[in-house]
Amino acid sequence: MKKIFKVIVQFYLKWLTKIVLLRHKPFVIAVAGTTNKTFVKESILDELGRDTNVRGNPKSFNTEIGLPLAVLFLPSGFDSIFRWVDVLLTGTCISIFSRKFPKILVLEMGVDRPGDMKYLLSLVRPKIAIVTNVDRNFPELEIALDDIAKEFAVLAKAIPVDGTLILNGDDVRTRNLASIANSKTIIFGKDKSCDAVISNIKENDAGQSFAFDYKMQKKFFEIERPGRHNINSLVIAKIVADELEQTDVRRNESKA
Amino acid sequence: MKDENRISPIKEIEILSSRIPGVVSLAQGIPSFDTPLCVKKRAIEAIEDGRVARYSLAPGILELREAIEYSLAKRNIFYDFEKEIIVTAGSIEAITASLLTILEPGDEVLVPDPTYTSYQSAIKTARGIPVFVPLEEENSWDFDIEEFKKRVTSKTKAILYCNPNNPTGTVFSQEQLMQLAELAQMYNLYILADEVYKDFIYSNKDFFSLAQFSALRKRFIYIFSFSKSYAMTGWRVAYLAADKELAEKILGVHDSLVTCAPVVSQWGALAALEMADGVVIKYKEIFRQRRDFLCEELDKLSDWFEYQDPSSAYFVFPKMTDKLITAFEKYENKKSNNKNDLKDYQKNSISWRFAIELLNSAKVALVPGIAFGKKGEGHLRFCFGRRKENIEKAMRRIGKFIDSIK
Numbered sequence: 001m002k003k004i005f006k007v008i009v010q011f012y013l014k015w016l017t018k019i020v021l022l023r024h025k026p027f028v029i030a031v032a033g034t035t036n037k038t039f040v041k042e043s044i045l046d047e048l049g050r051d052t053n054v055r056g057n058p059k060s061f062n063t064e065i066g067l068p069l070a071v072l073f074l075p076s077g078f079d080s081i082f083r084w085v086d087v088l089l090t091g092t093c094i095s096i097f098s099r100k101f102p103k104i105l106v107l108e109m110g111v112d113r114p115g116d117m118k119y120l121l122s123l124v125r126p127k128i129a130i131v132t133n134v135d136r137n138f139p140e141l142e143i144a145l146d147d148i149a150k151e152f153a154v155l156a157k158a159i160p161v162d163g164t165l166i167l168n169g170d171d172v173r174t175r176n177l178a179s180i181a182n183s184k185t186i187i188f189g190k191d192k193s194c195d196a197v198i199s200n201i202k203e204n205d206a207g208q209s210f211a212f213d214y215k216m217q218k219k220f221f222e223i224e225r226p227g228r229h230n231i232n233s234l235v236i237a238k239i240v241a242d243e244l245e246q247t248d249v250r251r252n253e254s255k256a
Numbered sequence: 257m258k259d260e261n262r263i264s265p266i267k268e269i270e271i272l273s274s275r276i277p278g279v280v281s282l283a284q285g286i287p288s289f290d291t292p293l294c295v296k297k298r299a300i301e302a303i304e305d306g307r308v309a310r311y312s313l314a315p316g317i318l319e320l321r322e323a324i325e326y327s328l329a330k331r332n333i334f335y336d337f338e339k340e341i342i343v344t345a346g347s348i349e350a351i352t353a354s355l356l357t358i359l360e361p362g363d364e365v366l367v368p369d370p371t372y373t374s375y376q377s378a379i380k381t382a383r384g385i386p387v388f389v390p391l392e393e394e395n396s397w398d399f400d401i402e403e404f405k406k407r408v409t410s411k412t413k414a415i416l417y418c419n420p421n422n423p424t425g426t427v428f429s430q431e432q433l434m435q436l437a438e439l440a441q442m443y444n445l446y447i448l449a450d451e452v453y454k455d456f457i458y459s460n461k462d463f464f465s466l467a468q469f470s471a472l473r474k475r476f477i478y479i480f481s482f483s484k485s486y487a488m489t490g491w492r493v494a495y496l497a498a499d500k501e502l503a504e505k506i507l508g509v510h511d512s513l514v515t516c517a518p519v520v521s522q523w524g525a526l527a528a529l530e531m532a533d534g535v536v537i538k539y540k541e542i543f544r545q546r547r548d549f550l551c552e553e554l555d556k557l558s559d560w561f562e563y564q565d566p567s568s569a570y571f572v573f574p575k576m577t578d579k580l581i582t583a584f585e586k587y588e589n590k591k592s593n594n595k596n597d598l599k600d601y602q603k604n605s606i607s608w609r610f611a612i613e614l615l616n617s618a619k620v621a622l623v624p625g626i627a628f629g630k631k632g633e634g635h636l637r638f639c640f641g642r643r644k645e646n647i648e649k650a651m652r653r654i655g656k657f658i659d660s661i662k
Contacts, residue, residue: 035318035337038326059530078531079293112305137307137317205473207334224470225329226500227336 005081006065012088013068016095017123020072024101027249028124029240030109032117032155033132033174034148036229037062037108040132043237044106048244055102062110064119070107071124103249109155114147117154127163128243129155130236132229134173149173159183164243166236169194186243188214188235196239198231212238264373265627269611273621280650281621285422285570287543287641289487291524292535298527299520308520314511316343316495317522323529324495333467333478335497342503342510343495343517343525347452347481348374350496351416353509354477355382357502358446363413368399370573370628370635372422372450384413390631393575396564397424401435408439414446415439419465420453423573423628423637425566427457430464437472448477452494453569455485455536458544461567473499477506482521484570484641485536486528493521543570546640546647553651554638560658561636570641573625576610576634580658584610587661607633618657620650 021028029044031037041056048054057070069076072091077084109120134149156177159165165181168174169189178185188196196214207224210231223230263271266284273279302308315321318337325337335341344350355365361383367375369388379386389404391397404415415436420427440447449466457463467478481494494517498506516522550572554561563574576584588609602608607624614620625635640647 035322038322076531079297135318137312137319205470207470225334225336226340227325227338229338230336 005084009077009084009088010065013065013072013091014123016088016091017068017071020095020098020101021124023095024098026102026105027244027247028126028128029104029106030124030126030129030155031106031132032109032111032129032152033168034135036132036233037110039229039233040130040236041106041108043233044240047237047241048104048106052100053103054106055104056106057108062108063112064116067107067109067120067123071105104244111148111151114151117151121155121158126155126159127247128166128240129159129163130166130240131156131168131174131177132232132236133168133171145173149177153177153180156181166239168232186239188232188239196235198235201228201231214239215242262377264377265608266373266623269615269621269623272612273615276615276619279615279619279621280646280653282639282642282647282650283621283623283637285484285639285641286489287484287487287539287570288643288646289539289542291487291491292528292532294531294535295486295488295524295527299524302520302523307523310519312343312516312519312522314516315341315507316517317519317526320522320526320529321495323526324497327529328467328478328497331465331468333465333497334470335467335478336500339500340503341495341497342507343493343522344510345494345514345517346483346492347450347479347494348378349492349510349514349517350477350479350481350494351375351448351450352378352381353506353513354446354448354479354496354498355379355384355414355416356509356513357506359384359413362411364407364409364411366404366407366412366415366445367629368417368421369630370397370423370625370632372418373623373627375416375418376629379416385411387412388629388631391421391424391426393564393631396567397421397426397573399428399432401432401439404436404439408443408445412443412445414448416448416450418450418452420451420457420568422453422569423571423623423625423632423635424564425569425571425573426564427459427461427463427568430462433464433466434469437466437469440472440475444475446475446477447472448479450479450481452479452481452484454480456540456543456570457568458540458547459567467497474502477502482525482528485539486525486532487539488521488524488528491518491521491524493517493525543640546570546642546644547572549644550638550640550647550651553647557651557655557658570639572638572640573628573632573635574638575625576606576636581606581634583658583662584613588613605633607636611636614654614657617660618653620653620657 031040045056061070074087077087111117131152163183165183165185167187169187187194200211202209209222212219269283321337321341324341359382364385364387365379366387369390376386387407391399478497483489560580561574605626607626611624623637625632
């Protein structure tokens with residue numbers, strides 16, 4: 001019974017999402033990868049400014065039901081049928097009657113099993129996609145990282161010619177996605193062959209500092225948070241902001 | 257075989273009480289609630305998806321560690337989930353693994369007195385020596401930094417504390433904790449902070465963690481358990497966070513102790529962090545009501561018990577008044593053979609004898625204060641994490657028992 005209800009909710013939310021996206025046509029930025037999606041999303045939101053024109057997934061709503069909820073900005077009904085009915089009714093109103101909608105959506109896209117990415121892409125059409133890394137939770141070799149990478153390959157191929165694919169150059173499987181992309185690719189990482197090069201990483205008790213070399217400009221940053229992924233998050237956010245500067249989105253946004 | 261380590265008195269009381277039909281227990285610190293549904297559902301999903309049959313990576317599943325980093329960052333506590341966060345089989349494993357990492361045999365660890373009873377055995381398990389630093393009951397069980405200083409020797413390696421403190425419910429202030437930090441820096445000591453009760457603070461005071469003080473990073477180990485906040489005591493899942501070099505060493509010990517935390521519990525913990533914030537707020541409000549109720553009941557017995565208002569956790573730690581001790585000793589003298597069944601360490605402790613007699617005669621299980629250190633002697637720990645009707649029943653029985661001995 002619950003499974004049937006879940007299928008109905010998923011199906012209904014899918015169509016509400018399609019309708020609202022068709023009506024408002026927001027610019028979608030997809031954040032994918034095994035880890036670091038949330039920090040990247042948060043960094044992008046910080047970089048773009050958290051206002052009514054920019055929205056990200058609340059919490060980590062990033063799956064087949066979570067993503068539509070994120071687009072429609074609805075809470076989960078959790079285990080209550082009544083709450084789900086309420087969610088669907090509110091979603092219907094938002095989908096059909098909403099007049100205001102963010103111009104930019106920054107969406108985490110979580111994949112657990114083969115086919116997940118294809119489903120998520122049937123809901124949203126990102127113009128910019130980021131793949132943070134390909135990793136796994138279990139030490140056994142039988143869980144093939146290459147299979148996980150295939151899911152992200154679906155996303156990489158789906159980015160249109162006028163879109164941008166941003167890839168972690170320090171992770172071989174992620175970097176290899178560039179070879180199948182139809183769009184422009186921007187690869188960031190420590191390797192000097194990357195488009196955006198991270199160097200001079202220095203750690204201390206107060207956090208870390210690093211240099212970021214992109215488009216012939218070298219900038220230095222200091223962040224409070226430790227960990228390479230936090231450097232990556234900031235770098236990705238800078239690249240995304242730069243990419244958006246070259247689109248009409250931000251200009252239209254400021255006119256609005 | 258070493259004789260020093262025995263089962264904690266809390267568990268000892270629970271075992272004794274399990275043999276007596278009809279006992280009401282306010283002993284072990286277990287919340288009365290069931291685990292939140294969202295946690296159980298996520299665990300079931302993980303089981304059905306075949307994600308729990310294998311070991312996870314030793315430090316824990318990536319998603320959970322990432323969520324832990326995210327939740328800590330919201331409190332201005334910054335650790336790298338890839339290298340500095342380890343998911344453990346309960347906080348006691350986190351503490352034991354940390355102590356096994358940092359201690360050489362014979363090293364001393366300063367612990368507040370009274371404090372959580374299992375710290376002593378964890379220190380002894382790591383071949384260390386617990387050195388007790390008395391807290392000031394008159395001052396709401398706060399500590400005096402001079403008492404810590406007095407006890408630092410060339411063998412002192414670490415300070416281990418619980419904040420908010422169990423069993424006193426004291427929340428140590430930022431000023432006090434910074435004094436501890438200074439001491440640690442001055443004498444090259446590690447600090448282990450167990451913040452298992454941080455979500456149950458009933459005062460409006462800001463809660464400060466030394467984990468926010470980045471200068472202490474290299475010598476600080478942060479510990480948090482999902483057991484209390486999310487009613488997950490049976491899931492055995494907690495985490496520690498430490499600077500990467502230290503974390504790497506602790507990881508080696510953790511790996512040899514448990515390989516990894518239970519994987520099904522790790523998925524549950526992830527759901528707890530992502531979805532159960534509202535539940536924690538609800539639990540806190542219920543605990544607050546139970547605390548007020550228990551304190552009101554204790555006020556009715558004010559000739560027999562005196563207590564400091566607990567501003568956090570879910571324990572009250574009242575002192576037995578002289579009147580109660582005198583009455584109880586007279587009662588003991590009348591019952592000639594009642595000490596024969598006691599073990600030596602119980603015979604010499606008024607709180608142990610009272611707790612056991614209360615258990616046998618009134619069928620109420622409380623933890624004797626001596627379990628938490630010498631300063632705890634003459635006290636009893638009441639847990640208000642239990643159901644209100646059980647608290648009510650226990651207090652009624654205690655009242656009757658006191659009537660019978662006075």
